[in-house]
Amino acid sequence: MHTKAVRRRPRPGRFLPYLLLSPALVLLVGMLYPFGLGLYYSLTDYWLQFPSRFRFIWLDNYIGLFNRPLFSRAFEFTVGYTLVAVTIQVGLGLAVALFLHAQIPGRKTMRALMLMPLMIPPVIAALMWKIMMDSTGAGILNYALSFIGVGPVNWLGSPHEAMISILVIDTWGNLPFISLILLGGLQALPNEPYEAARVDGASPVAMLRYITLPLLRPFIILAATFRVMDSLRIFDVMYATTAGGPDDATTNLSMMSYEYAFHWYQMGTGVATAIVLLAMVVASSYVLLRLWHRTADGAAQ
Amino acid sequence: MRLHRRSLTGLLLSMPFAAGGVRTAFAQNDDAPSYYRQAKIDWRQAAGKSLTIGMNKHPFTESLLPLLPQFKTLTGIAVDYLILPEDQYFPRLAADLSSQQGQFPVIMTGPMRNWEYVSADWIVPLDDFLANPKLTDPSWYNLEDFYPALIAANRWDGKIGGGVGKGSLYSIPVMEESYILTYRKDLFDSYHIDVPTTLEGMAEAARQVKKNAGIAGIVARGTPSIASMGTGFISGLKSYTNDQWSELNGRMQADFDDPRSVKYTEMWVDMIRESGPPNWASMQWYDAMDAFAAGQAGMIADCDFFAAGYEDPAKSKIAGKVGYTTLPPGSEGKTYSGLWTWALGINKAAKDKDAAWLFVQWATSQRTLLEAAVSYRNYNPSRISVTKDPRVQKTMGSWGDGSYVRTVEKNLETARVAWVPEPLRTRLGDTWARAVQAIYFKRMSASDALKHASLEVDQVFKEAGVTAQ
Numbered sequence: 075m076h077t078k079a080v081r082r083r084p085r086p087g088r089f090l091p092y093l094l095l096s097p098a099l100v101l102l103v104g105m106l107y108p109f110g111l112g113l114y115y116s117l118t119d120y121w122l123q124f125p126s127r128f129r130f131i132w133l134d135n136y137i138g139l140f141n142r143p144l145f146s147r148a149f150e151f152t153v154g155y156t157l158v159a160v161t162i163q164v165g166l167g168l169a170v171a172l173f174l175h176a177q178i179p180g181r182k183t184m185r186a187l188m189l190m191p192l193m194i195p196p197v198i199a200a201l202m203w204k205i206m207m208d209s210t211g212a213g214i215l216n217y218a219l220s221f222i223g224v225g226p227v228n229w230l231g232s233p234h235e236a237m238i239s240i241l242v243i244d245t246w247g248n249l250p251f252i253s254l255i256l257l258g259g260l261q262a263l264p265n266e267p268y269e270a271a272r273v274d275g276a277s278p279v280a281m282l283r284y285i286t287l288p289l290l291r292p293f294i295i296l297a298a299t300f301r302v303m304d305s306l307r308i309f310d311v312m313y314a315t316t317a318g319g320p321d322d323a324t325t326n327l328s329m330m331s332y333e334y335a336f337h338w339y340q341m342g343t344g345v346a347t348a349i350v351l352l353a354m355v356v357a358s359s360y361v362l363l364r365l366w367h368r369t370a371d372g373a374a375q
Numbered sequence: 376m377r378l379h380r381r382s383l384t385g386l387l388l389s390m391p392f393a394a395g396g397v398r399t400a401f402a403q404n405d406d407a408p409s410y411y412r413q414a415k416i417d418w419r420q421a422a423g424k425s426l427t428i429g430m431n432k433h434p435f436t437e438s439l440l441p442l443l444p445q446f447k448t449l450t451g452i453a454v455d456y457l458i459l460p461e462d463q464y465f466p467r468l469a470a471d472l473s474s475q476q477g478q479f480p481v482i483m484t485g486p487m488r489n490w491e492y493v494s495a496d497w498i499v500p501l502d503d504f505l506a507n508p509k510l511t512d513p514s515w516y517n518l519e520d521f522y523p524a525l526i527a528a529n530r531w532d533g534k535i536g537g538g539v540g541k542g543s544l545y546s547i548p549v550m551e552e553s554y555i556l557t558y559r560k561d562l563f564d565s566y567h568i569d570v571p572t573t574l575e576g577m578a579e580a581a582r583q584v585k586k587n588a589g590i591a592g593i594v595a596r597g598t599p600s601i602a603s604m605g606t607g608f609i610s611g612l613k614s615y616t617n618d619q620w621s622e623l624n625g626r627m628q629a630d631f632d633d634p635r636s637v638k639y640t641e642m643w644v645d646m647i648r649e650s651g652p653p654n655w656a657s658m659q660w661y662d663a664m665d666a667f668a669a670g671q672a673g674m675i676a677d678c679d680f681f682a683a684g685y686e687d688p689a690k691s692k693i694a695g696k697v698g699y700t701t702l703p704p705g706s707e708g709k710t711y712s713g714l715w716t717w718a719l720g721i722n723k724a725a726k727d728k729d730a731a732w733l734f735v736q737w738a739t740s741q742r743t744l745l746e747a748a749v750s751y752r753n754y755n756p757s758r759i760s761v762t763k764d765p766r767v768q769k770t771m772g773s774w775g776d777g778s779y780v781r782t783v784e785k786n787l788e789t790a791r792v793a794w795v796p797e798p799l800r801t802r803l804g805d806t807w808a809r810a811v812q813a814i815y816f817k818r819m820s821a822s823d824a825l826k827h828a829s830l831e832v833d834q835v836f837k838e839a840g841v842t843a844q
Contacts, residue, residue, distance in 0.1 A: 122473040231654035320656035336466035
């Protein structure tokens with residue numbers, strides 16, 4: 075027995091590749107297992123509260139979504155918010171990046187300051203905004219606005235204002251990230267086209283329009299891809315400020331999924347909603363990344 | 376996210392600063408251990424064990440924390456706790472209960488929540504603990520000292536649509552609340568506003584306060600959740616309909632769109648929209664309570680015991696300026712308030728149920744609840760003897776020149792659990808509250824919104840297989 079065991083002992087090098095791979099394997103299992111489980115639960119009649127009802131019901135949860143009054147509103151808000159938020163954030167991010175790229179005094183300091191919001195956890199930032207956006211008299215934003223004769227604005231207490239407030243908080247937190255990507259892009263651009271344009275007497279606007287933007291396109295698409303994914307599944311800002319309200323105006327698919335799963339114990343519907351959202355995120359990032367590859371390849375040639 | 380978690384050690388360290396001032400109220404505090412040892416049980420039978428209790432952010436919770444070291448000394452059981460605001464507490468609790476991890480052996484629950492947890496088989500009846508002489512000394516614990524109506528509210532036989540007050544006892548009440556109209560007596564006097572006796576009068580009073588004092592006429596809870604429906608709103612509705620209406624009819628169909636309910640909801644929402652605060656739709660109970668205590672509103676239709684905070688000069692700007700009355704009665708002249716008790720229950724998945732029961736027994740014992748009331752303002756008492764204590768009488772009796780005690784006594788003549796027992800009450804109430812927000816923001820008419828909400832609830836009941844029994 076003993077000798078046999080010794081003889082069959084493997085050489086130390088044999089398992090080394092597996093050992094080195096193990097973190098990745100653990101990670102893969104750690105990602106695939108919850109995803110597979112979620113996919114399975116989305117096909118079941120799963121109520122936390124009524125374990126005995128648990129059974130496989132194929133696509134009933136997905137079909138049922140169309141009868142949920144909250145679903146169509148949450149779906150519309152998710153898509154609409156993403157379109158508006160990404161457009162505004164990438165546009166502003168580009169403006170900030172161009173500004174910081176220009177030869178202006180103090181730009182190094184400004185670049186450092188710009189990164190501040192990235193250092194604050196989003197939930198904390200949202201809570202700070204919630205306090206600033208108080209509409210009952212204690213909020214500093216309304217106090218500041220009162221000096222220019224505006225307001226009081228009902229930041230988080232009214233459906234339309236709340237949607238805009240969410241956009242403001244989200245933009246504040248993520249603008250630095252977009253600007254950083256685009257600033258990196260600007261600094262990597264070749265100098266020759268600009269020199270040639272200057273010799274030809276092109277205006278700064280023309281240089282922006284015909285040189286900077288086309289060359290920056292891969293970077294813009296990359297920033298937009300990240301922001302589309304984040305905006306589709308944004309949760310923390312709503313959770314910490316409006317909880318999806320008022321009147322469900324800021325309930326997106328993430329909030330809806332949370333509501334169904336954790337407040338109403340309707341796990342099947344909650345997880346199905348999350349899977350629909352996941353499909354939207356995967357589909358949109360697939361399209362955008364293909365676009366990015368095409369432009370990046372085009373730029374390389 | 377308001378979340379604080381401290382170990383007992385941390386609590387002990389902070390004690391002298393946090394509670395030094397009020398502890399003098401119990402000069403004879405040193406006799407506390409001997410009081411508990413009068414119970415003919417071995418308090419140290421679970422010594423060395425540890426418990427984590429899941430608690431909702433609430434005045435009761437605040438009153439219990441400074442007393443926890445006594446429990447550790449008495450039993451040798453270490454206590455850790457997690458306190459979360461209500462909208463996070465219940466989801467967190469459901470996650471623990473449903474996964475059967477037993478992370479929180481002792482939970483803070485109450486009548487309507489029990490219906491959900493009993494249907495899911497997540498909590499255990501307490502009758503066996505009460506009857507076990509090794510664990511409970513019945514004459515020392517004296518269950519009869521609790522108000523019978525409050526014990527009854529925490530009993531349920533599991534029958535959908537009925538059976539409250541029958542069957543097993545699932546939790547022991549630590550406080551009691553019913554719902555009244557609290558108003559700013561100083562403002563009502565100086566602007567000659569009549570104390571309302573009808574819903575129309577309430578709307579008019581709110582209008583007058585807003586016009587004259589320039590503050591919100593009324594504050595109320597407004598978040599799109601069950602919590603917004605269960606207090607002032609449903610009690611006013613029950614009164615308005617002379618207790619002739621329920622949110623579910625005999626066939627367990629939602630009846631929010633009954634014409635009386637539609638009319639009441641329209642009037643209530645109009646009043647809030649016209650005279651309420653701008654952030655009504657995001658107000659939790661503590662937001663509404665704090666706003667009233669800060670002098671930002673003329674009336675609040677909510678928990679009676681919030682008075683303990685309003686009348687505490689350390690926390691309130693309006694102490695001594697408050698009046699108390701019942702909610703406006705219906706055409707037959709009676710009010711029908713809802714009733715709730717925060718209560719302690721035991722998780723079915725708890726590993727040390729005996730230790731958990733020792734905690735529940737200690738926390739709901741006469742001495743603990745008395746000290747929680749006298750030294751830390753936990754109101755209203757669930758035990759008769761605590762109410763009768765002269766110090767409690769003196770404190771409560773001073774509120775609103777005696778109008779507080781009179782109002783609560785009158786209210787309790789007709790107050791009872793306002794909801795029809797069934798396991799989907801949170802889902803039902805959340806859906807209902809969303810309809811009220813849709814009306815407030817004029818996305819739908821009252822009759823349409825309440826009709827849609829009723830249909831949605833019916834659909835969910837069908838999906839869950841919850842039917843009349």
